[in-house]
Amino acid sequence: MSYSQPEVRELSSGYKFEHPQSEITIRLDRQGRWLSYRCGASFYRRCMGGDVVCGKGEIPLHRSDKVLLVGKIATTLDQWSQSWKGCKRVKSVLQTASGLDFNYYNHQAALYRAVYPEGVPILPPDRYGDLVVQPVTGCPNRACTFCAFYKDKPYKMLPSDRFAQHLLGVQTLLGGQCLIKDGLFIGSANAMALSQRRLMAYLQQIHSCFDPFKRGIAAFADPDFSAPRNTAQWQELANAGVTRLVIGLETGWGALRGRLGKSADLTRVCRAVHDYKRAGISVGITVLAGASEPGYQQENVQRTAAFIKALGLERKDIVYLSPLESANVDRSLRVQELRLMKKHLSICSDAQIVPYQMQRFRYYC
Ligand code: SF4
Known part of the structure; x- marks a missing residue:
C-alpha cells in the first residue's frame, strides 16, 4: 500500500503532521514523543503520568487500548517516515518517533512518578x-x-x-x-x-x-x-x-x-x-x-x-x-x-x- 506524504507544520512544541486522506493528525515533541493523535472525530492526548485520554479527558484509556493506540501511532509514523521526501530533520524525527513503543512510554510514566x-x-x-x-x-x-x-x-x-x-x-x-x-x-x-x-x-x-x-x-x-x-x-x-x-x-x-x-x-x-x-x-x-x-x-x-x-x-x-x-x-x-x-x-x-x-x-x- 502506498502512503502519500503528510503535511507538516513546525510548532514551538515540536511538529504537527496532518494527513487529510486518512484524517490523521499527530503532534510530536522535538524528541519524537507523541503528544496528541486525532483520527477522524476521535482525539487522544497523552498525560505526563502515562494516562491517555480521549475527548474531554474524563476517562483514561485501559492499558490494552493504550497498547493498541501506541502501536497504531508508531505504525503510521513508520509509514510516513518511509515515504517522506522532504527535509531530513523531519524524516529523522519521524524515524525516531516510529521507534518509540509502549515500553518507552511506560518508562516515561515511571520517571514521572519518581520525579x-x-x-x-x-x-x-x-x-x-x-x-x-x-x-x-x-x-x-x-x-x-x-x-x-x-x-x-x-x-x-x-x-x-x-x-x-x-x-x-x-x-x-x-x-x-x-x-x-x-x-x-x-x-x-x-x-x-x-x-x-x-x-x-x-x-x-x-x-x-x-x-x-x-x-x-x-x-x-x-x-x-x-x-x-x-x-x-x-x-x-x-x-x-x-x-x-x-x-x-x-x-x-x-x-x-x-x-x-x-x-x-x-x-x-x-x-x-x-x-x-x-x-x-x-x-x-x-x-x-x-x-x-x-x-x-x-x-x-x-x-x-x-x-x-x-x-x-x-x-x-x-x-x-x-x-x-x-x-x-x-x-x-x-x-x-x-x-x-x-x-x-x-x-x-x-x-x-x-x-x-x-x-x-x-x-x-
Ligand atoms: S487548603 Fe488544603 S485541604 Fe483545603 S482545599 Fe486547599 S489543598 Fe485542600
Whole structure:
C-alpha cells in the first residue's frame, strides 16, 4: 500500500503532521514523543503520568487500548517516515518517533512518578501549560471538607540537595519541552507556607536551572497557613519572578467558610491580597459554587460578591469559579448558584471570571 506524504507544520512544541486522506493528525515533541493523535472525530492526548485520554479527558484509556493506540501511532509514523521526501530533520524525527513503543512510554510514566511522587493533582486553568516544580508537597491545612486532592497528603519540603535532584529529574523528563514552557508553577497546595529564606533559596535553584519564564512564576497560597512576610519580602518575591498567587477563598461568607474547613475570619485573606498587589503580584481567587445550603444561595452570592468587591481586584486578576462536585450537592442548586455567582461577580469586580472544572484537570504532555 502506498502512503502519500503528510503535511507538516513546525510548532514551538515540536511538529504537527496532518494527513487529510486518512484524517490523521499527530503532534510530536522535538524528541519524537507523541503528544496528541486525532483520527477522524476521535482525539487522544497523552498525560505526563502515562494516562491517555480521549475527548474531554474524563476517562483514561485501559492499558490494552493504550497498547493498541501506541502501536497504531508508531505504525503510521513508520509509514510516513518511509515515504517522506522532504527535509531530513523531519524524516529523522519521524524515524525516531516510529521507534518509540509502549515500553518507552511506560518508562516515561515511571520517571514521572519518581520525579513527582505526589503527581500534579491540580493547577489553575490559566496555568495548565506551566512547568511544575515541587520543592514542597501536600497541604498544611488538610481540613477542608470538600478537598479532593490533598486530604491524605501531609506537608513536606525537600532539602536543597533533593530539590536539585528533582529539578534535574524535571529536565530529564521534559527534555526540550522545558524550553517552550512560558510559566512555572511551584507546587504543591501552599508554597507560601515556606519561610522567606527557604522560598528564596528554592527560587535561586530554579533560576539556576531555567531561563526566566515569560508569564513568570505562580503558586497556590493559603494566607491562614502562610509564613509572615513584610512589604520588602513580598517585593523580594516579585523581584524573583513571582507574578501570581492563587488563594482558595471558596466563599466570602465567613461562617460558611468555617464550616467548609477554612478560617471563618477573612482578615488574613484580605491583608494577603493587598500585600500581593502592593508588590505587583497578580491575584487569583477561587470561589466554589454549590457550597451553601439550600435556601442560602442568595446570601452566599451576595456576601461573596461584596467581599470580592472590597478586594479591589483589577483586570489582570482572576476569579476562578469552581462548581462543587459532591454527591451531597444538588446539581440544579449548584448550577443555579454558579449562574448567580458569575452574574454578580462580573458586575462587582474588574477581575476576569474564569470557569474552573477541577475534576477535568490533566497534566498533559
Ligand atoms: S487548603 Fe486547599 S489543598 Fe488544603 S485541604 Fe483545603 S482545599 Fe485542600
